[in-house]
Amino acid sequence: MIGRVPNWIVWVVGIIACIWVIPIIGIVVTSVRPPADVTLGWWRLDNIRFTLDAWMRVWDEYPLANAFWTTLWITLIGTGATMLLTPAAAYAFHFLKFPFRRTILVIIINAFVLPVQVVVIPLFQLWRDTGLIDNILAVLIPYVGLSFAWSIFLVKNFMEDFPKELIEAGKIDGCGPLATFWFVVLPNSLSAIFAVGILQFLWCWNSLLLPMLYLRTTIPLPVLLTRVSGTYDLNWDLRSVAAIVTTIVPLFVFLIFQRQFAAGSQTRTGAKE
Amino acid sequence: MSMSAADAAARSSQLSSPVGGGRRKPVAVRRRRLGETPAAWLLIIPVLILFSITVIYPLIETIRLSFFDIKGLGKPKFIGSGNYIKLFTDPAFRNTLWTTLMFTLGTTTITVSLGWFLAMLCSFAPQRTLPFRVMIFAAFGISEAVSGYMWISMLRPDQAGLLNSVIGLFSPGFAHPWLGDPNTALWMIIVAASWSGVGLPLMLCFAAVQAIPKTVLEAAYMDGAKPFAIMRFIMVPLSMPGVRVAIFINLLGALRAFDIIYVLTGGGPVRSTETVGYFMYRESMTQFKLGYGAAATVILLVAVMVISIPAIIQRTAGAK
Numbered sequence: 001m002i003g004r005v006p007n008w009i010v011w012v013v014g015i016i017a018c019i020w021v022i023p024i025i026g027i028v029v030t031s032v033r034p035p036a037d038v039t040l041g042w043w044r045l046d047n048i049r050f051t052l053d054a055w056m057r058v059w060d061e062y063p064l065a066n067a068f069w070t071t072l073w074i075t076l077i078g079t080g081a082t083m084l085l086t087p088a089a090a091y092a093f094h095f096l097k098f099p100f101r102r103t104i105l106v107i108i109i110n111a112f113v114l115p116v117q118v119v120v121i122p123l124f125q126l127w128r129d130t131g132l133i134d135n136i137l138a139v140l141i142p143y144v145g146l147s148f149a150w151s152i153f154l155v156k157n158f159m160e161d162f163p164k165e166l167i168e169a170g171k172i173d174g175c176g177p178l179a180t181f182w183f184v185v186l187p188n189s190l191s192a193i194f195a196v197g198i199l200q201f202l203w204c205w206n207s208l209l210l211p212m213l214y215l216r217t218t219i220p221l222p223v224l225l226t227r228v229s230g231t232y233d234l235n236w237d238l239r240s241v242a243a244i245v246t247t248i249v250p251l252f253v254f255l256i257f258q259r260q261f262a263a264g265s266q267t268r269t270g271a272k273e
Numbered sequence: 274m275s276m277s278a279a280d281a282a283a284r285s286s287q288l289s290s291p292v293g294g295g296r297r298k299p300v301a302v303r304r305r306r307l308g309e310t311p312a313a314w315l316l317i318i319p320v321l322i323l324f325s326i327t328v329i330y331p332l333i334e335t336i337r338l339s340f341f342d343i344k345g346l347g348k349p350k351f352i353g354s355g356n357y358i359k360l361f362t363d364p365a366f367r368n369t370l371w372t373t374l375m376f377t378l379g380t381t382t383i384t385v386s387l388g389w390f391l392a393m394l395c396s397f398a399p400q401r402t403l404p405f406r407v408m409i410f411a412a413f414g415i416s417e418a419v420s421g422y423m424w425i426s427m428l429r430p431d432q433a434g435l436l437n438s439v440i441g442l443f444s445p446g447f448a449h450p451w452l453g454d455p456n457t458a459l460w461m462i463i464v465a466a467s468w469s470g471v472g473l474p475l476m477l478c479f480a481a482v483q484a485i486p487k488t489v490l491e492a493a494y495m496d497g498a499k500p501f502a503i504m505r506f507i508m509v510p511l512s513m514p515g516v517r518v519a520i521f522i523n524l525l526g527a528l529r530a531f532d533i534i535y536v537l538t539g540g541g542p543v544r545s546t547e548t549v550g551y552f553m554y555r556e557s558m559t560q561f562k563l564g565y566g567a568a569a570t571v572i573l574l575v576a577v578m579v580i581s582i583p584a585i586i587q588r589t590a591g592a593k
Contacts, residue, residue, distance in 0.1 A: 005398045006500070010405075013394050017405035020412055023423035023468070026435065030426065041433045089320040096313035104321070106592050111328050113581040115529035117550050117570050119327055121557050122334035126326075145327025148320055153588070160593075177312035206416035208532045213558055222418035226536055229422050236426065247419040254414030255407065258476075 031055065031240035038236070054237035061238055062228055064221075064245055071220035072249075074136050074211075075204040078143040082151055082200045087193050089148070090155035091181045095167065109156075111149035116209060119146070127214055138214035143204050151196040158192035159185070198257045205250045221246040335574075338567035349564065356568035365544055366552060366569065372459060373548040373576075377527040379463040380470060385519050387467070388474025389512065395475070396482040396508055397500060406475065413472030421536025424465040428452055455545035458538050462546055466533050470526070474519035481515035482508050524580050528573065549573045 029042045031054055037047045059065055092098070093105045119142055132138045162185065170184040186193075208222040215223065225246045229239050307315065339356055341349040360366045391409065395402040412420065427435045430450035441447040451461045485507065493503050531550050534540060540547040540555060547555065550573055557566025578585075 005401075009394050009397050010401050013391060013398075013402045013405045016391065017408040020409045020468070020471075022435070023420070023427055024411070024415070026426060027423055039433060041435065041438055043435070043438075085319050085323075088316040092313040092316040096309050096316075098310040098313040101313075102592060104317075106589050107329075108320075108324060109588050109592060110585050111324075113525065113577050113585065114328065114332070115550060115570075115573060115577055117529060117531070117553050117573060118335055119331040120554065121338060121563050121567050121570065122331035123327070124558070125334075125563070126330075141323060142327045145323035148324050149328070152320070176307055177309050178307060178315070181316065202414070206418070208416075208418050208535070209554070222416055222532075225418050225422060229425065229536070239422065240426070243419045243422045247415045250416060251411065251414045255411060258407075258410065258414075 027240040027243050030236050031244055033237070035235070035237050054235075054241045058238045058241040058245075061235070062224065062242055064224065064242055067219055067221045067224040068245060070136070070218050071205060071222075074140060074143075074220060075201055077136075078140050078147075078204040079197050079201045081140070081144045082147045083193050083197045085144070086148065086151040086155050086196055087186055087189055088181065090152050090159055091185050093152065094156050094159045094162075095180070095185070096177055105152075105156075108148055109153040111146075112153065114146075114149070116142075116146065116207075120209070120213065124213060133214055134216040134218065136215070136218060139207075139210045142210055143200075143207070147196075147200050147203070151200065154196055155189065155192045158189060162188065198253060201253060202250050335567045335570050338564050339571045341564040341567075343563040344561065352564075356565050357572075359565065360568055360572065365547075368544065369547050369549055369552045369569075372546060373528065373550075375459060376463060376466075376530065376546075376548050377524060379460075380466045380527045380530075381520060381523040383463065383467040384470040384523050385474045385516060388471045388519065389478045389516055391471070391475050392478035392482060392512065392515075393504055393508060395479055396504075399479075399483065406479065409475060410472035412469050415469065417469065417532035418536055420465060420469045421533050424461070424468070424537060425452070428461055452538055453542055455542050458542060459546045462534055462537050465537060466527070466530065469533075470523060473522065474516070477515040477519045478512045479515075481512045485511050521580070521584060525577065528577055528580070549576070 026042055030038060032050055032052065033042065034049055034051050034053065037049060038044065093101060123138075123142060127133050127135075127138045166184055166188065167180060170180045175183060205220075206222060208226065211220050212223050212226070219227075221242075225239075225242050228242055338349070340351060340353055342352045342355065343349045391406075395406055415423075428451040429437070430453060431448055432438055432441065434448075434451070436451060437448050440449075449457070451457050489507060490503060493507055498506070528548075529550050530548060531554060534546055534548060534551050535554075538546045540551050549569055553566045553569040553573060555566075556562045556569060560566075
């Protein structure tokens, strides 16, 4: 395309990339070597033994399985609620007329700048007064509520390219506003909704601050990990397993669907010729 | 709500009124379809409720609380601008402002410049660097709690820490408590945050360069432009939109940073790594000075708003 590419460019990028994955390799190697062999560092080659001991024991040592199910449960509900409510609102904002439509829209899509710290104190008081502390609703409500700022923006942008002919056709076939949404717009916006779902999935799974403050006994994985790595225990092998378990699902979701982000915003669906 | 019933009702009402007649008259159809405005409210009401609880109410309440002195469960006492005056005379908070500035500028500079540089290099060989891009981008997909843990193990104060061992190759027996020394702790947090962050500017700038039409690059090549000239005069200027977006996202992300600081140092040693976003947590959630913490949050909010003015104008203008 632009002449011969010098090989050193590929080498430079390759070397940087290899440096980049060292921390990841570090915890994977630590998790499968006996702790006695790695007291001087996981990269030492003087005594190589492979063991899955830590992978077996961690489930008894830490409440990792419970935390995994808690995380999965919270994440799935949070993601599902956002994927359901966002397209409905985006459709109303884009295709329907109602009073204060633009004012409300501007407020919602600009809320993306707010740091999560803003909700910490008021929601803490609110959950304390309503007895929702340690209830998964205490994190689910902000997960879903805070997602609208970016998710509605994303889906509404997608809908701006939505072919008007399809809406008209729906009207002629006798669809009201709700039926148009359900039968015409929703099935043709799945790629944008899917992109929102992936982002929300990662955000719910990885968030630490809110569950740390509002949950006590049913805690998700990132909170559990900070609890066990905050203590000065020397179980580097067990903690590495916990770290891998914490991030393996979102990491795979992220790597598999990284193309989906771009695709979601670019693909034009609908209008079949 | 049964959609098939609504559909059937819609169809039956269709028969009794002319097509394309604009607004439909509420003729005597038993189950007529919902008007546009009620339908819109029905669709956005759940969003409005949740948004009010989690954004509007906390925003107003945080600002209100910042004017009150609240200790634990005691009765709030109105003190006007007392919290703000106290903040700016509190040496710990002034130190926090400095830390926030260093952290925000440090991570943004490293992340965006390195990501942009890598994107430029990758643009010369998009196919061959694909696996490398994925490797670097993968760090972006790891949760901060986990990347923090990874860096704790990399930066262990003894010989088992990789950084100490690498330096130990040149000066044997080298051991430095990277996260336990107030002089190095903040830099290590910047390194860890940049490690996760580089993938985003890399992808944004790379996508911006890939969006350049092939004909432009071919024309430049036919005119005899060397790879460096192509980079200097075509790729660099045309990647700038990606750079701008990356800078903005990074500034915003660094200002609100919490997880990585909490995991790596917990604000220490001797409060040397507390940013405003962390200070707010410490004062309100561990010291239970809710009003004081709220005032710090408002300061953070102002900083975020100032940075976001261009983005807010753009979004508001684009909202049709």
